[in-house]
Amino acid sequence: MSEETLRIPTMAELSAEGKSPEILFWVGCAGSYDDRYKAVTRAMIRILNKANINFAVLGTEESCTGDPARRAGDEFTFQMQAAMNIEVLNNYNIKNIVTACPHCFNTLKNEYPELGGNYDVIHHSTYLQKLINEGKVKFGGGEFKGKRITYHDSCYLGRANDIYEAPREVLEKLDAELVEMKRCKSKGLCCGAGGAQMFKDAEKGKKEVNIERAEEAVAVRPDYVAVGCPFCMTMMGDGIKHFNKEKEIKVLDLSEFIVGAQDL
Amino acid sequence: MLFVTALLVTAGVIFSRYKYIRRNIELGKSWKGEHNPAERLRLMILIAFGQKKMFARPFVGLMHFVIYAGFLLINIEILEIVIDGITGHHRIFAPLFGATIYQILIGFFELLALGVLTTCIIFLIRRNIVKVERFDKPEMKGWAHLDANLILIFEIVLMFFLFTMNATDSILQMRATDLVNNMDAAHYKVFENTPVRFLVSQALIPLYDGLTTTQLVLLERAAWWFHIVGIMGFAIYVTYSKHLHIFLAFPNVYFTRLQPKGEMNNMPSITKEVKITMGMEEPAADAGMEDEIPSFGAKDVTDLTWRNILDAYTCTQCGRCTDVCPANMTGKKLSPRKIVMNVRQRADEIGQRMDEMGEYYKPDDKMLYGDYVTKEELMACTSCNACVEACPVNINPLEPILEMRRYVAMEEADVPDAWKAMLTNVGNNGAPWAFAPTERFKWADEMKNQ
Ligand code: SF4
Numbered sequence: 001m002s003e004e005t006l007r008i009p010t011m012a013e014l015s016a017e018g019k020s021p022e023i024l025f026w027v028g029c030a031g032s033y034d035d036r037y038k039a040v041t042r043a044m045i046r047i048l049n050k051a052n053i054n055f056a057v058l059g060t061e062e063s064c065t066g067d068p069a070r071r072a073g074d075e076f077t078f079q080m081q082a083a084m085n086i087e088v089l090n091n092y093n094i095k096n097i098v099t100a101c102p103h104c105f106n107t108l109k110n111e112y113p114e115l116g117g118n119y120d121v122i123h124h125s126t127y128l129q130k131l132i133n134e135g136k137v138k139f140g141g142g143e144f145k146g147k148r149i150t151y152h153d154s155c156y157l158g159r160a161n162d163i164y165e166a167p168r169e170v171l172e173k174l175d176a177e178l179v180e181m182k183r184c185k186s187k188g189l190c191c192g193a194g195g196a197q198m199f200k201d202a203e204k205g206k207k208e209v210n211i212e213r214a215e216e217a218v219a220v221r222p223d224y225v226a227v228g229c230p231f232c233m234t235m236m237g238d239g240i241k242h243f244n245k246e247k248e249i250k251v252l253d254l255s256e257f258i259v260g261a262q263d264l
Numbered sequence: 265m266l267f268v269t270a271l272l273v274t275a276g277v278i279f280s281r282y283k284y285i286r287r288n289i290e291l292g293k294s295w296k297g298e299h300n301p302a303e304r305l306r307l308m309i310l311i312a313f314g315q316k317k318m319f320a321r322p323f324v325g326l327m328h329f330v331i332y333a334g335f336l337l338i339n340i341e342i343l344e345i346v347i348d349g350i351t352g353h354h355r356i357f358a359p360l361f362g363a364t365i366y367q368i369l370i371g372f373f374e375l376l377a378l379g380v381l382t383t384c385i386i387f388l389i390r391r392n393i394v395k396v397e398r399f400d401k402p403e404m405k406g407w408a409h410l411d412a413n414l415i416l417i418f419e420i421v422l423m424f425f426l427f428t429m430n431a432t433d434s435i436l437q438m439r440a441t442d443l444v445n446n447m448d449a450a451h452y453k454v455f456e457n458t459p460v461r462f463l464v465s466q467a468l469i470p471l472y473d474g475l476t477t478t479q480l481v482l483l484e485r486a487a488w489w490f491h492i493v494g495i496m497g498f499a500i501y502v503t504y505s506k507h508l509h510i511f512l513a514f515p516n517v518y519f520t521r522l523q524p525k526g527e528m529n530n531m532p533s534i535t536k537e538v539k540i541t542m543g544m545e546e547p548a549a550d551a552g553m554e555d556e557i558p559s560f561g562a563k564d565v566t567d568l569t570w571r572n573i574l575d576a577y578t579c580t581q582c583g584r585c586t587d588v589c590p591a592n593m594t595g596k597k598l599s600p601r602k603i604v605m606n607v608r609q610r611a612d613e614i615g616q617r618m619d620e621m622g623e624y625y626k627p628d629d630k631m632l633y634g635d636y637v638t639k640e641e642l643m644a645c646t647s648c649n650a651c652v653e654a655c656p657v658n659i660n661p662l663e664p665i666l667e668m669r670r671y672v673a674m675e676e677a678d679v680p681d682a683w684k685a686m687l688t689n690v691g692n693n694g695a696p697w698a699f700a701p702t703e704r705f706k707w708a709d710e711m712k713n714q
Pocket residue numbers: 585588589590591592598599600644645646647648649650651652661662665
């Protein structure tokens with residue numbers, strides 16, 4: 001696909017043309033600023049383009065959902081963010097939101113309704129699964145065929161919102177060997193970044209949580225660790241590096257597997 | 265007469281304990297869960313009655329189930345003992361069922377009792393000799409440790425008396441057919457010409473067979489009394505112990521928080537403030553006139569909801585929550601079990617003080633946060649919900665943690681510096697990192713220019 005045809009429409013542009021998108025792609029702070037995670041945003045844009053989805057992003061009108069502020073206990077900052085975002089979303093009359101971040105997903109889906117923001121919010125794992133089932137996204141194993149992949153459940157997707165199968169189903173399409181870590185699904189182990197821990201040093205202890213988790217991932221000797229969350233990606237990536245395994249074990253987001261297999 | 269008095273005293277003590285615990289639970293703020301009785305009932309049947317979550321560890325689950333089933337069914341036997349005690353009959357159910365069925369029934373109970381006995385011994389060994397890690401955490405020293413052992417020993421002793429009672433009774437019944445005129449004989453002559461022996465206790469018969477009839481009667485009566493008074497004592501003891509879960513597990517599971525686990529409770533008072541700040545709502549005319557300034561988050565148990573305190577009184581201190589806590593397993597001070605135990609300790613402390621001081625009650629200067637729970641513990645939580653998922657009786661240790669964090673952040677403004685920076689960034693730049701909001705869409709340009 002030539003790069004000129006890549007569409008990244010903003011809500012402002014669409015509404016100026018009097019159009020409305022089928023879905024809003026909520027990029028999130030990590031998706032916008034984090035160098036590693038921007039690749040996930042790009043992968044999502046490629047997939048949405050390829051599948052010919054009528055989507056839009058908010059661009060500079062998007063702001064932090066407030067999740068880390070709320071988890072850190074600062075309800076005022078959280079609700080200020082929520083009120084601003086809800087105003088923007090409601091002004092554009094947004095109905096459907098897709099996001100790659102489980103924290104944005106949880107907040108938009110579960111916490112905004114009480115503050116006046118009611119949307120149909122879907123995490124990208126579920127959305128990708130849907131596109132695959134509808135035949136809008138097609139891919140084979142590609143470079144992942146026969147490789148060992150282990151999926152790390154993020155707490156805010158799994159335990160918090162009961163999404164365990166969608167990410168696994170997406171990975172199954174890769175013709176790869178899916179291996180589970182000792183602690184998985186509802187018993188999965190946190191990467192250590194949730195609850196705003198991403199933004200401060202851990203308290204004193206004998207180990208970092210992400211090291212404990214990465215150790216478990218390394219133990220199943222995967223070629224890839226699959227994640228569906230920006231924080232998990234950072235934490236698992238650092239953990240794998242800690243064991244000097246970053247050459248053998250790559251950490252990829254679900255969307256990156258699809259893009260890789262499809263050679264987009 | 266003596267028996268009825270004992271029964272009444274027990275009932276009285278239990279009732280006053282019930283009132284005390286209920287009052288302590290009601291120290292909490294109001295809570296109204298989602299109205300969904302069908303789902304609540306389903307959870308209660310599955311998780312409290314059916315013990316579903318206990319079978320996450322099949323072997324321990326099975327052993328616990330033996331004790332549980334034993335407890336449930338032996339109540340029928342206790343009912344008989346209580347009726348016998350009140351009316352002065354002996355084995356009043358026996359003629360009702362007929363010798364064979366009665367023998368099978370009691371035999372079945374004895375089998376359960378044997379199961380309870382064995383399991384309790386295994387549990388004692390596991391707790392004290394094998395050293396399971398989760399029973400060995402700092403919060404499990406002292407009373408918590410003693411409590412767990414006491415209850416196991418209690419149950420073993422009770423079961424032993426039960427077997428002794430049944431074994432001596434069997435011998436007496438055998439002799440009763442020969443000693444028709446004796447008063448005791450008449451008492452023990454439950455079945456015409458068919459003395460019964462029971463499945464398990466008959467093994468003890470050779471042990472007591474050498475005793476005289478008088479000695480046997482004494483021993484049987486003593487065992488009977490110890491058994492039933494023991495059970496009464498047990499019932500009272502339970503209200504002071506972690507074993508309160510045998511009753512509270514049911515209401516507690518019924519009042520499970522049904523929202524998605526990731527959803528943090530809203531704070532409507534702040535919603536109002538935010539709307540005023542954003543000019544979406546006028547401040548109330550009497551603003552500033554109210555003498556009570558609302559406080560944010562939880563500093564003491566009275567700031568938590570009654571559901572949180574019910575949780576705390578239900579806790580078995582099994583440590584399954586702490587076992588799966590990522591903070592705890594990596595050596596941080598946080599232990600969700602300890603937080604839950606602290607809530608109960610603090611509620612008890614306030615409750616006792618209220619009872620001692622009566623209408624002159626004055627709050628003490630202690631608080632849940634600060635005196636029981638430290639900031640270091642609270643700050644280590646990743647809100648991963650593993651503890652909530654793991655608790656076999658649906659306790660939620662995360663809620664009080666997050667409420668106390670709100671207190672730290674909003675009342676004390678005392679969160680770690682890195683969080684202060686993050687919060688400023690979110691407030692000023694709309695992102696937790698210090699990037700300009702205008703840069704937010706740069707990724708798109710980068711992508712187009714690739
Ligand atoms: S939610 Fe907090 S307390 Fe509970 S297991 Fe996770 S880190 Fe530990």
